[in-house]
Amino acid sequence: KQEVTQIPAALSVPEGENLVLNCSFTDSAIYNLQWFRQDPGKGLTSLLLIQSSQREQTSGRLNASLDKSSGRSTLYIAASQPGDSATYLCAVYSGGGADGLTFGKGTHLIIQP
């Protein structure tokens, strides 16, 4: 059974720093990996989707990489801002129907002004 782990569970950094969030998964046979952002009391907002054939995806200050063979993905946030404060979730789709989506427990990020 696929397992997804996110490290660290929580992170607090001063504004302006570049930071890296980590996601690891146990089964490398995946279709894609998706990073989400969740603000308190809100829904999940999709940030980046990386297909298994891709190595990275970029959107603005965000860059996500995927190393399928080693079971790892990183989300890089450049020049962090207080508005980046949220919980970041990593989800892996392994196929096989609706049960094929596995979430990590998230990294709770706080950017200090």
Add this chain to the structure above:
Amino acid sequence: DAGITQSPRHKVTETGTPVTLRCHQTENHRYMYWYRQDPGHGLRLIHYSYGVKDTDKGEVSDGYSVSRSKTEDFLLTLESATSSQTSVYFCAISEDGGVYGYTFGSGTRLTVV
């Protein structure tokens, strides 16, 4: 999220009463899902649908039923609400079963007293 709406956003109900949550999409996606999110458990799949009148159970389906009579609407019913069903419920959609990623709604916060 644009294209997917959940109603109601908040609901308080009494133990033993029936409750129906609605998910509406305008993306014409084939697949629709209901998840619940709880502290310590993350996101767990309740039920999903792969077409009109085609539904199946997820990881935590006991006490829940679903219906999909139109492509755009997916209803989640708690036949007799219990306190253990107090949670945040998220609807999600996908175009092709997860291959192109998932889009989530804003959630319904349900409290059973």
